[in-house]
Amino acid sequence: xxxxxxxxxxxxxxxxxxxxxxxxxxxxxxxxxxxxxxxxxxxxxxxxxxxxxxxxxxxxxxxxxxxxxxxxxxxxxxxxxxxxxxxxxxxxxxxxxxxxxxxxxxxxxxxxxxxxxxxxxxxxxxxxxxxxxxxxxxxxxxxxxxxxxxxxxxxxxxxxxxxx
Amino acid sequence: xxxxxxxxxxxxxxxxxxxxxxxxxxxxxxxxxxxxxxxxxxxxxxxxxxxxxxxxxxxxxxxxxxxxxxxxxxxxxxxxxxxxxxxxxxxxxxxxxxxxxxxxxxxxxxxxxxxxxxxxxxxxxxxxxxxxxxxxxxxxxxxxxxxxxxxxxxxxxxxxxxxxxxxxxxxxxxxxxxxxxxxxxxxxxxxxxxxxxxxxxxxxxxxxxxxxxxxxxxxxxxxxxxxxxxxxxxxxxxxxxxxxxxxxxxxxxxxxxxxxxxxxxxxxxxxxxxxxxxxxxxxxxxxxxxxxxxxxxxxxxxxxxxxxxxxxxxxxxxxxxxxxxxxxxxxxxxxxxxxxxxxxxxxxxxxxxxxxxxxxxxxxxxxxxxxxxxxxxxxxxxxxxxxxxxxxxxxxxxxxxxxxxxxxxxxxxxxxx
Ligand code: SF4
Numbered sequence: 001x002x003x004x005x006x007x008x009x010x011x012x013x014x015x016x017x018x019x020x021x022x023x024x025x026x027x028x029x030x031x032x033x034x035x036x037x038x039x040x041x042x043x044x045x046x047x048x049x050x051x052x053x054x055x056x057x058x059x060x061x062x063x064x065x066x067x068x069x070x071x072x073x074x075x076x077x078x079x080x081x082x083x084x085x086x087x088x089x090x091x092x093x094x095x096x097x098x099x100x101x102x103x104x105x106x107x108x109x110x111x112x113x114x115x116x117x118x119x120x121x122x123x124x125x126x127x128x129x130x131x132x133x134x135x136x137x138x139x140x141x142x143x144x145x146x147x148x149x150x151x152x153x154x155x156x157x158x159x160x161x162x163x164x
Numbered sequence: 165x166x167x168x169x170x171x172x173x174x175x176x177x178x179x180x181x182x183x184x185x186x187x188x189x190x191x192x193x194x195x196x197x198x199x200x201x202x203x204x205x206x207x208x209x210x211x212x213x214x215x216x217x218x219x220x221x222x223x224x225x226x227x228x229x230x231x232x233x234x235x236x237x238x239x240x241x242x243x244x245x246x247x248x249x250x251x252x253x254x255x256x257x258x259x260x261x262x263x264x265x266x267x268x269x270x271x272x273x274x275x276x277x278x279x280x281x282x283x284x285x286x287x288x289x290x291x292x293x294x295x296x297x298x299x300x301x302x303x304x305x306x307x308x309x310x311x312x313x314x315x316x317x318x319x320x321x322x323x324x325x326x327x328x329x330x331x332x333x334x335x336x337x338x339x340x341x342x343x344x345x346x347x348x349x350x351x352x353x354x355x356x357x358x359x360x361x362x363x364x365x366x367x368x369x370x371x372x373x374x375x376x377x378x379x380x381x382x383x384x385x386x387x388x389x390x391x392x393x394x395x396x397x398x399x400x401x402x403x404x405x406x407x408x409x410x411x412x413x414x415x416x417x418x419x420x421x422x423x424x425x426x427x428x429x430x431x432x433x434x435x436x437x438x439x440x441x442x443x444x445x446x447x448x449x450x451x452x453x454x455x456x457x458x459x460x461x462x463x464x465x466x467x468x469x470x471x472x473x474x475x476x477x478x479x480x481x482x483x484x485x486x487x488x489x490x491x492x493x494x495x496x497x498x499x500x501x502x503x504x505x506x507x508x509x510x511x512x513x514x515x516x517x518x519x520x521x522x523x524x525x526x527x528x529x530x531x532x533x534x535x536x537x538x539x540x541x542x543x544x545x546x547x548x549x550x551x552x553x554x555x556x557x558x559x560x561x562x563x564x565x566x567x568x569x570x571x572x573x574x575x576x577x578x579x580x581x
Contacts, residue, residue: 016546021525024200025237040548060349066284068300094300152302153212164187
């Protein structure tokens with residue numbers, strides 16, 4: 001069970017909002033890079049987020065670049081899962097490859113600061129603040145297995161290849 | 165039932181009868197990285213305990229985003245990549261050679277290939293009929309090590325273009341129009357497949373422009389059939405043997421068909437801060453612009469520079485507007501020099517950069533100031549994209565860019581052609 005507070009974002013949060021190209025010189029210095037996570041969407045996010053918290057967004061979260069650094073710095077910030085109405089394809093796959101769940105659900109019923117509890121196995125999100133429970137979309141089996149091993153690299157190390 | 169281009173290629177490369185919605189493991193014909201995502205790919209490769217590449221000659225490393233390097237840490241990243249290439253035998257493309265997607269199109273991509281690159285605009289090679297898609301560093305690291313990756317076979321949206329382009333309207337305008345129509349997530353997880361009489365008549369340069377921006381509608385790939393134009397293009401690049409025709413079956417199943425008559429299109433511009441925020445250029449007339457960029461993997465080819473030079477010949481860029489030109493590759497630059505385009509552009513006031521990404525991602529070579537406005541021929545205008553979240557980026561065709569550079573404000577290219 002994952003537990004934490006919701007940090008609410010709108011639609012169309014791009015990889016440039018998450019970690020802009022101008023910081024490319026920090027990509028081999030991840031702790032420094034992580035200090036800027038989501039800076040262009042909410043400059044206060046990094047100082048407020050705590051381990052376990054959730055990013056809760058609108059549609060098309062993570063559109064844009066293929067930079068895996070985007071989900072990586074979100075994970076480094078302590079975020080335990082991203083909840084969004086929809087997510088861009090590459091971002092979604094990258095996040096799962098890093099062991100960071102992206103859960104597709106209707107996020108309108110979650111407000112900034114709400115306490116959430118996510119049960120990955122049951123596929124449910126409980127909004128503790130508002131005493132409401134809802135489900136999130138199914139993650140394809142191959143991705144669930146990757147997520148289960150903590151990411152793509154540990155998955156491949158263990159299994160030697162893909163299993164569909 | 166027949167197959168779409170995506171289903172055909174993934175069937176061939178997976179050895180299965182691949183249909184939309186299926187999961188397949190496909191052979192990878194080319195895996196590549198660039199200098200801002202490559203270092204993490206190398207680290208993921210090493211953390212996976214991999215020692216060698218499945219196919220060194222089908223693995224490429226491009227230094228293009230920060231080329232030449234603007235600072236010490238990126239210089240060190242470049243060395244990490246050069247060392248990796250030396251140790252593994254991967255193909256290396258260094259400073260001055262150009263943008264990865266342009267070089268993949270010029271020298272590596274073949275119709276029917278599966279190509280994965282750690283850059284979202286890997287979709288560009290769809291212009292040649294390759295199933296080419298962007299992935300993150302971990303996925304590309306694994307593809308480099310195993311020579312394979314997994315895919316969900318995408319549903320396809322067919323885009324059928326009819327009619328001929330009016331004066332001043334180009335593939336870029338068609339592309340921006342399409343993205344405005346379906347939205348930045350209109351094709352998420354899907355393939356865009358282009359066809360119709362206009363597509364048959366489109367040059368390879370135009371096809372690459374349109375395929376390049378498929379990802380701006382969220383698409384996994386933007387596919388063109390491989391036809392006579394593809395054959396001539398490959399032969400012109402000295403690799404005619406790479407040609408093989410590929411087209412969708414006439415009874416392929418599409419999720420949706422979008423018909424566009426290009427004869428009715430106008431020059432189109434994306435407004436800040438999203439690509440799908442499009443408008444006809446006429447609506448934006450008078451918007452003052454401090455910087456114009458012509459180049460990038462979207463519109464930095466010879467044909468683009470020819471259009472820009474045609475408009476700028478004998479003219480000067482506006483005194484309050486900086487004109488920056490970055491040819492997409494060394495080959496493009498050399499041809500543009502031979503054809504006199506570079507001279508025309510320099511005489512018009514352009515700062516000509518070395519082949520590469522130039523100012524496109526906000527790293528160097530044209531970072532915008534607070535409140536500045538730029539019109540660029542690139543593919544993205546997200547907040548902060550050109551190095552400054554306080555700046556505004558508009559996207560348009562090379563013709564719109566050239567006309568805008570002269571007037572110092574967003575201008576309809578039909579006024580000056
Ligand atoms: S030119 Fe721009 S969009 Fe193209 S690869 Fe370079 S940074 Fe990316």
